[in-house]
Structure formats: structure tokens, C-alpha cells
Amino acid sequence: xxxxMDEKEQTQYEEHEDxxxxxVEIKTVKGNEAFNAAMIKEPxxxxxxxxxxLYASAFIGFLCSTMNGYDGSLLNVLLSNxxxxxxxxxxxxxxxxxxxxxxxQIGGVVALPFVGPAVDTWGRRAGMFIGAMTIIVxxxxxxTTSATGSLGQFMAGRFLLGFGVSIAASAxxxxxxxxxxxxxxxxVTALYNTFWFTGAIISAGAGRGAISTGPTSSWLIPVWLQLxxxxxxxxxxxxxxxxPRWLYVHNRYERxxxxxxxxxxxxxxxxxxxxxxxxxxxxxxxxxxxxKRWWDYRALFTKRSSVYRLGCNVVISIFGQWAGNAVLSYFxxxxxxxxxxxxxxxxxxxxxxxxxxxxxFAIVGAFLVERVGRRPLLLFANFGCSVVxxxxxxxxxxxxxxxxxxxxxxxVQALIYIFGIVYSVGFTPLQALYPVExxxxxxxxxxxxxxxxxxxxxxxxxxxxxxxxxxxxxWRTYIIFTIWCSIQGVVIYFFIPETKARTLEELDIIFExxxxxxxxxxxxxxxxxxSMNVVKVDVA
Numbered sequence: 001x002x003x004x005m006d007e008k009e010q011t012q013y014e015e016h017e018d019x020x021x022x023x024v025e026i027k028t029v030k031g032n033e034a035f036n037a038a039m040i041k042e043p044x045x046x047x048x049x050x051x052x053x054l055y056a057s058a059f060i061g062f063l064c065s066t067m068n069g070y071d072g073s074l075l076n077v078l079l080s081n082x083x084x085x086x087x088x089x090x091x092x093x094x095x096x097x098x099x100x101x102x103x104x105q106i107g108g109v110v111a112l113p114f115v116g117p118a119v120d121t122w123g124r125r126a127g128m129f130i131g132a133m134t135i136i137v138x139x140x141x142x143x144t145t146s147a148t149g150s151l152g153q154f155m156a157g158r159f160l161l162g163f164g165v166s167i168a169a170s171a172x173x174x175x176x177x178x179x180x181x182x183x184x185x186x187x188v189t190a191l192y193n194t195f196w197f198t199g200a201i202i203s204a205g206a207g208r209g210a211i212s213t214g215p216t217s218s219w220l221i222p223v224w225l226q227l228x229x230x231x232x233x234x235x236x237x238x239x240x241x242x243x244p245r246w247l248y249v250h251n252r253y254e255r256x257x258x259x260x261x262x263x264x265x266x267x268x269x270x271x272x273x274x275x276x277x278x279x280x281x282x283x284x285x286x287x288x289x290x291x292k293r294w295w296d297y298r299a300l301f302t303k304r305s306s307v308y309r310l311g312c313n314v315v316i317s318i319f320g321q322w323a324g325n326a327v328l329s330y331f332x333x334x335x336x337x338x339x340x341x342x343x344x345x346x347x348x349x350x351x352x353x354x355x356x357x358x359x360x361f362a363i364v365g366a367f368l369v370e371r372v373g374r375r376p377l378l379l380f381a382n383f384g385c386s387v388v389x390x391x392x393x394x395x396x397x398x399x400x401x402x403x404x405x406x407x408x409x410x411x412v413q414a415l416i417y418i419f420g421i422v423y424s425v426g427f428t429p430l431q432a433l434y435p436v437e438x439x440x441x442x443x444x445x446x447x448x449x450x451x452x453x454x455x456x457x458x459x460x461x462x463x464x465x466x467x468x469x470x471x472x473x474x475w476r477t478y479i480i481f482t483i484w485c486s487i488q489g490v491v492i493y494f495f496i497p498e499t500k501a502r503t504l505e506e507l508d509i510i511f512e513x514x515x516x517x518x519x520x521x522x523x524x525x526x527x528x529x530x531s532m533n534v535v536k537v538d539v540a
Contacts, residue, residue, distance in 0.1 A: 064172025069199030077207030083215035102463035107162025108456035115449035124175035131168025190366035190429035197359030280505035289442035321458030324481035365425035381426025382489035396475035
């Protein structure tokens with residue numbers, strides 16, 4: 001049975017059939033037929049000069065993720081630093097640790113109304129610039145606490161860091177996903193979130209290296225290094241090319257076409273990739289949509305498909321926070337102490353090794369998103385994390401039953417590394433890719449603000465609940481994660497659609513279907529003529 005195609009595609013295929021071209025090959029594919037037809041007719045060049053320039057532009061966007069990762073590891077580094085705790089009379093667990101760390105999430109939640117205007121009004125580049133500038137101000141406020149000794153000032157700096165990262169972490173993946181060539185969108189945008197670990201590695205390395213420089217500088221050096229990535233973004237943001245989708249909906253058609261011709265068509269204005277995207281822009285992008293009105297959030301809720309899109313966005317965003325990874329990022333020090341690992345240097349070494357392992361396997365996961373698909377990776381991550389948490393629960397309970405047992409302590413340490421591997425392969429690449437690509441252009445900036453809200457709201461639970469839980473019930477906390485990760489896996493299996501092998505605009509067809517998950521898994525057969533034109537499409 002022939003699939004339902006839009007009128008332009010149907011006419012195109014009928015024209016090919018009318019001239020009597022013979023079918024010479026049939027390919028079975030997943031994804032949209034127009035996307036797969038473009039891949040067959042004009043295979044893109046991954047390492048041409050313009051592709052490398054495009055990757056370099058995406059790299060600046062990646063630094064938004066690096067900034068986020070730096071802070072994610074920084075607090076763990078600071079909570080492992082006895083001099084930092086002594087300076088502020090703090091502890092690495094309980095309410096004090098929860099309040100200090102939660103200021104970052106509170107700042108992110110407060111930033112919600114400002115994300116859409118920052119990213120939609122002046123462009124994706126301006127959104128990254130605004131977020132980075134806010135982070136610079138927050139870093140200066142934090143860094144000068146060495147002179148004032150004020151915990152309130154330090155927490156105010158963390159609030160601004162959370163505010164700035166919320167804007168930058170929304171603008172960054174939007175910029176990358178909209179700038180990337182459609183054929184490489186999945187891999188490039190998946191790589192975005194792997195750079196969280198470059199920030200974590202720099203932070204852990206700085207904390208480990210500064211430990212011998214003196215009590216105050218041992219925690220001040222890592223704090224001031226937060227200026228590194230934000231400074232690069234501020235310098236480079238407006239040198240980058242702007243998103244063609246943003247240009248198009250702001251009536252800059254020629255600039256949008258020129259950008260795509262140069263970077264997606266390899267200089268050819270008649271490239272099938274340029275034609276495909278311009279045709280889809282004309283059909284799917286609203287020139288007077290809600291993205292032009294900073295106060296208008298109706299596009300997120302007016303249609304069933306829009307609500308489903310937003311639901312997928314929020315679910316994956318918050319599931320990424322509630323798999324238990326936050327405990328091993330922010331409160332690893334307290335977790336290690338439940339297994340008898342108390343030496344500061346040893347804890348910092350474990351933090352650094354963990355970050356390096358996760359970075360390597362996150363890159364592996366990023367290159368699997370187009371080969372394996374989004375759904376299989378998410379299912380692997382959630383059910384896999386559930387199994388690992390079960391192992392951590394058993395090993396830690398054995399250590400508590402037999403204090404000083406080196407075997408149990410080693411088992412916990414090994415399982416922490418295994419958790420990092422499983423989470424990094426399946427979840428890390430998709431935390432930025434999936435939430436941003438399931439949103440239509442009109443929804444994207446404001447929808448990513450909701451993603452940021454979900455991340456920070458989920459983070460608030462992490463900051464307040466888990467340090468208190470670790471202090472009160474210890475290893476029994478891990479039982480919660482064992483059960484919850486399985487629940488997340490079940491939800492993903494039944495409700496989350498596959499998004500690979502489609503342009504961003506082609507995903508509209510999936511979400512308009514009665515059952516988006518089922519529609520996304522449909523296979524199709526493409527009948528090709530001798531010129532590799534598609535002349536017929538059937539359901540496989």
C-alpha cells in the first residue's frame with residue numbers, strides 16, 4: 001500500500017512515472033522518503049572544507065554544554081575539598097550541601113521566562129552570548145568571596161551561573177541542531193552533550209591539581225576557571241553563521257538560502273539538500289508564529305501533536321536527571337564514604353577517572369544515534385542503569401554489614417564506573433539531541449525553556465532529597481533508583497517515538513499521526529530509477 005505523501009512529493013513521483021523510467025533498484029528504509037531520497041541521490045561529504053567550518057561553528061555551541069559540565073563536577077570537587085568546607089563551615093551531605101548546590105537549579109528555574117526572548121528575538125548566537133555573559137558575572141561574584149568570606153555571596157554567584165547556563169544550554173543545542181547538515185544532525189547534536197564531560201574533566205583536573213597550592217587557592221582556582229568557556233563564547237558568538245531557520249522566519253530568505261547553499265549544498269544552489277529544506281521551510285515554518293511574541297506560549301498547547309511533542313521533550317529531560325546520575329555527579333563524595341572511601345585525594349582521583357571514562361563512552365554513544373536509533377539507546381540506558389543500581393545496592397549493603405571489607409568497596413567503585421559507561425552511551429548523547437529535535441521551530445526556544453525547567457526542577461529534587469536521604473538511610477537510597485530506572489524504561493518503550501533519518505520539519509508528519517511511536521517505526525520501500533530518483537514509495 002502506498003504511503004501518504006505531501007502533494008509536492010506525490011506529484012514529483014508521478015512525474016517520474018509518467019516519463020516511463022524503469023525501476024532498477026528497491027531500498028527498504030526507516031524514516032522519511034524525501035530525506036532518504038536525498039541521501040541516495042546526493043550523498044553528503046562529511047569532511048569537505050565547508051563541513052569542517054560547520055563543525056567548528058558547532059564546537060562553539062558545544063562549549064555551552066562544557067560550561068554546564070564544569071559546574072556539575074565543580075560542586076563535587078568543592079564538596080571534596082576540606083579547605084572549602086572549612087571556609088564556609090559546611091558539610092558534604094545533609095541540608096547545607098543541598099542548599100548550596102540548589103541555588104544553581106533555582107537560578108535555572110527563574111531564567112525560564114527569559115529563555116524564549118533571548119533565543120528567538122535576537123537569534124541563536126545572541127542567546128549563547130547572553131548566557132555566557134551572565135556566567136561571567138556569576139563567576140566574578142563567586143570568586144571574590146575569598147575576600148568577603150560570605151556564603152550568601154557565593155550562593156548568589158551560583159544563582160547567576162544557573163540563570164546563565166539555563167539560557168546558554170537552551171541556545172546551544174538549538175543552534176547546533178538548526179545549523180547542522182540534515183544528514184549529520186543526529187551525530188553532531190549528540191556530540192553536543194558529550195562535551196558536558198570536557199567541562200567535568202577540566203573541573204576535576206583543576207580541583208585535583210590545585211589541591212597542593214594552598215588552602216584558599218585550592219578551591220578558588222577551579223572557581224575562576226569557569227571564565228574559560230564563557231569567555232570563548234562571548235568572543236566568538238557573533239563571528240558564527242546564524243541559523244538558516246531563524247533567518248528564514250525573520251524574512252531574510254536570501255541569507256538563509258546562501259547559508260544552506262554554502263554549508264549544506266557544498267556551494268551548489270541547486271543541491272537537493274537546499275531544495276528539500278527550502279521546500280519544507282515554506283510548508284512548515286510559520287513566518288508570523290508565536291516565536292515572534294515573547295509572551296505567547298499557545299503554540300505549545302493548542303494542538304494534540306504540540307502537547308505530545310512537549311511531553312516527549314520534558315519526559316526525556318527529566319528522566320535524564322532522575323536516573324541517579326546526579327547523586328554520582330554532585331554527591332559522589334558522600335556515596336564513596338558509604339563504601340568506606342574517605343581520603344580526599346582518592347575521592348578526587350575517582351572523580352577525574354569517572355569523568356574521563358564517561359567522556360569516551362559518551363562519544364561512542366553519539367556515533368550510535370544514527371546507526372542504532374534514539375529509542376534503543378534510551379531503553380538500553382534505563383534498563384541498564386537499573387541493573388547497575390541493583391549491584392551498587394547489594395555491594396554497599398555488604399560493606400555496611402562487614403565494615404572494612406575491601407572487596408565490597410572495590411565492587412562499589414567498579415560499579416560506579418560501569419554506571420557511568422551505561423549512562424554515557426545511552427543517555428548523555430540524547431539529553432540535548434532528543435528534547436530539541438522533537439520540537440517544531442515555532443515551539444523550539446520556548447519548549448527548550450520548559451526542558452530547562454524540567455532539568456532544574458528535577459535537579460532541585462536531587463539537591464534536596466538525595467543528600468538528606470544519604471545521610472538518613474544511606475545505601476537504601478539506591479533501591480529507589482533501581483526501581484525508578486525500570487519505570488522510565490517502560491514509559492520510553494510505550495510512548496517515545498523514533499526520530500532518526502528525518503529532517504526537523506519532516507518530524508511534523510510523525511507527531512500528527514494517531515500513534516506517533518508506531519508511525520515512527522514504520523519501514524518503507526523506495527523504488528529507484530537509473531538516475532536514483534524515487535518513483536514509488538510503499539510500506540515495507
